[in-house]
Amino acid sequence: MKKELFKFLIFTVLILVAPLAFKGGYLMNVLVFVGINTMLAIALNLLLGYCGQISLGHAGFFGLGAYLSGILTATHGLNPWLVMPLAAGLVGLLAYLIGFPILKLKGHYLAMATLGMGIIIYIVFNESVDYTGGPSGLSGIPALSIGSTSFDSDVKSYYLVWAFTLGVCLFSLNLANSRVGRALRAIHDSEIAARVVGVNARELKVRIFALSAVISALAGCLYAHTMTFISPASFGFNFSVELLTMVVIGGLGSIYGSFLGAALLTLLPEFLRAAHDYDIIIYGGLLMVMVMFMPGGLVRSVPDAVRKLVRLKGGAGNA
Amino acid sequence: MQLDQILQFALSGLSTGAIYALIGIGFSIIYNSTGIINFAQGEFVMLGGMLTLFFIGLLQLPLWAAIPCAVLVCTLAGMLFERLAIRPLRKPTPINLVIITIGGSIFIRGLSMLLWGKDTHSLPSFSGDEPITIANATILPQHLWILGITLVIIGANKFFFYHTISGKAMRACSYNSRAAGLVGIDVRRMVLFSFVISSAMGAMAGIIVAPLTMTSYDVGIMLGLKGFCAAIIGGMSSGIATVIGGLILGILESLGAGLISSGYKDAIAFIILLLILFIRPQGLFGKAESERV
Numbered sequence: 195m196k197k198e199l200f201k202f203l204i205f206t207v208l209i210l211v212a213p214l215a216f217k218g219g220y221l222m223n224v225l226v227f228v229g230i231n232t233m234l235a236i237a238l239n240l241l242l243g244y245c246g247q248i249s250l251g252h253a254g255f256f257g258l259g260a261y262l263s264g265i266l267t268a269t270h271g272l273n274p275w276l277v278m279p280l281a282a283g284l285v286g287l288l289a290y291l292i293g294f295p296i297l298k299l300k301g302h303y304l305a306m307a308t309l310g311m312g313i314i315i316y317i318v319f320n321e322s323v324d325y326t327g328g329p330s331g332l333s334g335i336p337a338l339s340i341g342s343t344s345f346d347s348d349v350k351s352y353y354l355v356w357a358f359t360l361g362v363c364l365f366s367l368n369l370a371n372s373r374v375g376r377a378l379r380a381i382h383d384s385e386i387a388a389r390v391v392g393v394n395a396r397e398l399k400v401r402i403f404a405l406s407a408v409i410s411a412l413a414g415c416l417y418a419h420t421m422t423f424i425s426p427a428s429f430g431f432n433f434s435v436e437l438l439t440m441v442v443i444g445g446l447g448s449i450y451g452s453f454l455g456a457a458l459l460t461l462l463p464e465f466l467r468a469a470h471d472y473d474i475i476i477y478g479g480l481l482m483v484m485v486m487f488m489p490g491g492l493v494r495s496v497p498d499a500v501r502k503l504v505r506l507k508g509g510a511g512n513a
Numbered sequence: 514m515q516l517d518q519i520l521q522f523a524l525s526g527l528s529t530g531a532i533y534a535l536i537g538i539g540f541s542i543i544y545n546s547t548g549i550i551n552f553a554q555g556e557f558v559m560l561g562g563m564l565t566l567f568f569i570g571l572l573q574l575p576l577w578a579a580i581p582c583a584v585l586v587c588t589l590a591g592m593l594f595e596r597l598a599i600r601p602l603r604k605p606t607p608i609n610l611v612i613i614t615i616g617g618s619i620f621i622r623g624l625s626m627l628l629w630g631k632d633t634h635s636l637p638s639f640s641g642d643e644p645i646t647i648a649n650a651t652i653l654p655q656h657l658w659i660l661g662i663t664l665v666i667i668g669a670n671k672f673f674f675y676h677t678i679s680g681k682a683m684r685a686c687s688y689n690s691r692a693a694g695l696v697g698i699d700v701r702r703m704v705l706f707s708f709v710i711s712s713a714m715g716a717m718a719g720i721i722v723a724p725l726t727m728t729s730y731d732v733g734i735m736l737g738l739k740g741f742c743a744a745i746i747g748g749m750s751s752g753i754a755t756v757i758g759g760l761i762l763g764i765l766e767s768l769g770a771g772l773i774s775s776g777y778k779d780a781i782a783f784i785i786l787l788l789i790l791f792i793r794p795q796g797l798f799g800k801a802e803s804e805r806v
Contacts, residue, residue, distance in 0.1 A: 242608070246608065248608055248611055248612075250615075295787075295790075295791040296787075296791075298791075299790055299794070300607070301607030301608065301611070302549070302550035302607055302610070302611055303550075303790060303794065305550070305552075305611045306550065306738075306741060306745075306786070306790070307786070307787055307790050309738070310738070310783035310786045310787050311783075311787065313738070313779070313780075313783050314780050314783045314784065314787075317776070317777065317779055317780045317783075318780070320776070321774070321776040321777055321780075431734065432619075435615060435619060438612065438615070442612060471627075472623065472627070473623075474619050474620075474622060474623035474626070475619075475620055475623030475624060475627065476623075477616075477619055477623075478615075478616045478617065478618070478619035478620030478621075478622075478623055479616070479620055480616070481612055481613065481615065481616030481619075482598055482613050482616035482617060482620065485602070485609050485612050485613045485616065486598075486601060486602060486603070486613070489603075489604060489609070
């Protein structure tokens with residue numbers, strides 16, 4: 195446990211000093227998105243990596259958070275800080291209610307059902323033009339502020355977003371090491387066995403689904419207020435697949451893996467201009483290659499490979 | 514007036530429904546022989562339309578020659594997909610299979626985007642665009658082509674599965690692949706066959722619908738999902754139940770688009786999909802055995 199805390203402290207310090215290395219600039223903006231995507235990847239990972247339940251509709255929850263926050267602040271002029279818990283709560287409630295019928299399904303059927311759910315949400319964003327502005331988007335969302343300081347520059351947004359992201363990290367690490375976390379992993383391995391030893395699998399799956407939606411909605415709120423403009427295109431099926439790719443690349447069931455996956459996929463298009471046009475091929479290829487050759491994700495496969503290499507050398511030395 | 518409109522919507526719904534039925538049967542064939550829901554199914558539908566265009570445009574082939582070429586290439590792509598992505602999988606858990614078929618599907622979509630760009634193309638109709646009037650409603654010749662070709666494919670399918678040795682072997686695999694293996698059926702070959710048949714059917718569906726709805730690199734996902742919806746309504750049967758499922762979906766969708774709102778047309782299919790999955794996961798006509806949830 196102490197070791198875990200130590201790791202988290204190092205991670206926090208790295209995040210805090212990162213802006214010094216980049217001295218503001220364009221990359222700061224990208225790092226803000228790394229933060230938001232890390233939150234989303236962790237949310238999906240709690241569901242997929244720990245509990246073993248897939249969702250292809252998480253972009254929908256992310257979008258619901260963003261749109262609720264955007265509409266209530268930009269159109270109705272409510273205070274963003276008030277709206278944030280409200281939006282997250284509402285999305286959580288919705289997920290809780292959908293959760294009961296949807297999580298009765300397993301495997302392929304769950305994937306299709308969540309995919310359908312995500313697309314329905316996406317269609318609503320596009321079609322309810324009076325509220326969302328339709329395909330052309332919703333603009334004029336105010337930036338968050340505390341007192342007289344407004345989080346309107348990249349560096350300020352960076353610290354704001356990462357404060358939330360680190361909070362989510364710490365919460366999820368705790369959750370993973372708790373009684374609930376063990377119950378989740380039991381469901382992952384065998385739902386029947388988990389139920390036999392007294393885990394209320396049905397309720398727990400639904401709760402974790404709702405929790406995951408709450409975190410995604412929160413990320414959506416932050417996204418809306420840092421971007422100040424949102425449009426449905428950011429919340430479609432492709433983004434759900436991108437989230438899935440982040441989680442799979444980083445490593446299922448690893449919080450730091452989610453960060454790694456989110457960072458890699460967010461930074462890749464920035465460093466590799468060409469990657470911008472080829473991104474969906476790259477995601478598709480990565481998904482297949484990872485599942486086939488590195489099912490543990492980068493977080494496990496790389497250390498394993500290093501260990502193997504060291505052992506090989508050691509073995510050769512002995513012989 | 515109202516009644517005429519409804520007839521018109523129902524008629525055009527019938528032909529889109531036939532397309533969904535073909536795609537749905539493709540899903541069911543693979544599901545029944547492997548237990549896999551192939552998320553890439555829709556991409557083969559897209560490939561069918563796009564490859565036909567490619568053969569007509571680049572190689573200057575006439576339509577009747579481009580179609581078999583496109584189906585052939587599509588079938589090869591389906592075989593490759595099974596060989597390279599599905600068969601080598603070390604731990605074929607449902608989640609891994611979902612991820613890998615999704616990976617495959619966006620890979621194919623990305624590749625087509627690179628090859629043919631993001632534009633929407635239209636394929637020429639098979640025999641003109643002169644509308645035909647049937648009792649106050651009009652339909653296009655292409656609608657008749659769609660219905661006719663669908664009937665032929667379904668008939669051929671029925672013949673294959675019930676009257677040929679390979680078809681019977683595939684059915685044996687779908688009942689119990691272990692037992693089928695014990696009586697000497699090469700189960701892995703049957704799995705490959707199921708990919709061959711369903712990618713060819715998907716391609717054909719994509720080709721016959723392209724003159725009506727236009728085609729582009731990203732039409733696969735919607736068509737695929739709606740085909741899946743048809744298969745779910747039909748309880749994953751590879752026969753008449755899925756055909757009825759497709760027709761129901763096509764007609765409801767077209768009525769919904771005409772009478773309620775065309776923007777929400779696509780949502781109708783997904784609401785039906787969710788309702789069926791929640792309430793009758795065994796399909797509208799199935800008996801409640803349902804270990805498939």
